[in-house]
Amino acid sequence: MIRELIEKNRTYRRFYQDVEVSQETLRELIDLARLSSTGGNLQSLKFFLSQTHETNTLIFKTLKWAGYFKDWDGPEEGEKPSAYVVVLHDQRISKGFFWDQGIAVQSILLGATEKGLGGCQFNSVDRVTLAQVLTLPDHFEILTVIAIGKPKEVVVIEELSESGNIKYWRDQQGIHHVPKRALDDLIFNL
Amino acid sequence: MIRELIEKNRTYRRFYQDVEVSQETLRELIDLARLSSTGGNLQSLKFFLSQTHETNTLIFKTLKWAGYFKDWDGPEEGEKPSAYVVVLHDQRISKGFFWDQGIAVQSILLGATEKGLGGCQFNSVDRVTLAQVLTLPDHFEILTVIAIGKPKEVVVIEELSESGNIKYWRDQQGIHHVPKRALDDLIFNL
Numbered sequence: 001m002i003r004e005l006i007e008k009n010r011t012y013r014r015f016y017q018d019v020e021v022s023q024e025t026l027r028e029l030i031d032l033a034r035l036s037s038t039g040g041n042l043q044s045l046k047f048f049l050s051q052t053h054e055t056n057t058l059i060f061k062t063l064k065w066a067g068y069f070k071d072w073d074g075p076e077e078g079e080k081p082s083a084y085v086v087v088l089h090d091q092r093i094s095k096g097f098f099w100d101q102g103i104a105v106q107s108i109l110l111g112a113t114e115k116g117l118g119g120c121q122f123n124s125v126d127r128v129t130l131a132q133v134l135t136l137p138d139h140f141e142i143l144t145v146i147a148i149g150k151p152k153e154v155v156v157i158e159e160l161s162e163s164g165n166i167k168y169w170r171d172q173q174g175i176h177h178v179p180k181r182a183l184d185d186l187i188f189n190l
Numbered sequence: 191m192i193r194e195l196i197e198k199n200r201t202y203r204r205f206y207q208d209v210e211v212s213q214e215t216l217r218e219l220i221d222l223a224r225l226s227s228t229g230g231n232l233q234s235l236k237f238f239l240s241q242t243h244e245t246n247t248l249i250f251k252t253l254k255w256a257g258y259f260k261d262w263d264g265p266e267e268g269e270k271p272s273a274y275v276v277v278l279h280d281q282r283i284s285k286g287f288f289w290d291q292g293i294a295v296q297s298i299l300l301g302a303t304e305k306g307l308g309g310c311q312f313n314s315v316d317r318v319t320l321a322q323v324l325t326l327p328d329h330f331e332i333l334t335v336i337a338i339g340k341p342k343e344v345v346v347i348e349e350l351s352e353s354g355n356i357k358y359w360r361d362q363q364g365i366h367h368v369p370k371r372a373l374d375d376l377i378f379n380l
Binding site: 001002003005006007009010011023027028030031032033034035036037039040041042043045046047048049050055067068088098099100101102103104105106107109110111114121123144157166167168178179180181183186187188189 | 193196197217218220221224225227239240278290292294295296297300301347357358369371373376377378
């Protein structure tokens with residue numbers, strides 16, 4: 001069951017933009033992050049929610065999409081995400097945030113997947129501009145942005161080829177392929 | 191469903207040590223991490239598996255348990271974890287590892303929870319000693335250790351009190367209490 005959900009929880013970059021994601025849905029997803037483990041139980045992550053056209057547009061402009069696709073600038077109008085979660089570290093609470101970002105994002109995206117949604121986590125974010133347009137107080141550090149919407153693409157896991165090239169690719173039918181290393185290549189024992 | 195699993199996936203520190211965790215079970219859990227998202231799809235994490243008395247003993251000695259319990263050195267014989275996963279970053283693949291650690295560990299522990307197991311992620315690890323006793327090659331950086339076993343304690347989520355103290359505590363019945371911030375304290379909008 002969790003395996004099924006994890007397999008289905010792929011990174012999606014094109015969405016049915018007209019399918020709205022409600023504030024209540026986003027709150028339910030953040031509640032999953034809230035209930036998840038945090039280092040030292042410090043709970044220093046905060047979450048900025050966006051699901052209006054206005055803030056979605058502001059956030060979209062600060063993102064760079066799909067690093068390996070040099071000739072694609074991101075989804076066109078009509079295929080953009082319906083919502084975003086900006087994950088913040090509240091520096092008033094703690095200096096560091098351990099491994100909390102990954103855990104929180106995984107909980108949020110597994111919850112989204114269960115609801116028939118999907119998303120994408122960004123590292124390439126213009127954080128300076130985003131903090132300005134969202135008028136975030138100085139004590140918030142922007143860790144990542146999660147785009148959320150109803151996926152409008154198919155993503156398939158592939159075996160890694162002998163070349164070892166881990167770059168994902170999109171085929172002529174628009175299907176997105178993601179090569180994964182084999183289990184035996186990840187595991188060690190004494 | 192995922193919410194139920196996330197609620198059940200607490201940090202456990204005492205286990206039924208006589209309940210073994212098989213190599214096959216550990217492999218199934220690592221497969222969940224393998225199928226999860228990684229930054230840039232680099233997949234630079236590797237996993238050292240332990241479920242024998244010998245390597246479990248070596249690993250146990252390098253861990254510090256429950257930072258907030260100053261008078262508790264960790265579980266006694268009979269209540270120790272039955273297995274461990276040492277999460278490694280393969281520095282031959284990439285310099286950094288984005289948010290991969292948290293995502294992988296969350297997938298592994300959600301899978302463990304579904305199997306009636308539970309665990310604990312450690313930051314307080316004597317990494318130098320652990321690398322030596324496991325004879326890890328230099329290109330592996332130890333990120334964290336996950337202890338896994340059949341939980342022998344009850345963990346309860348509590349509302350954060352007005353004092354804002356996030357330290358967990360154990361009551362006279364041995365029940366472990368974890369205060370969590372309220373949802374509205376984690377969320378922002380424009």
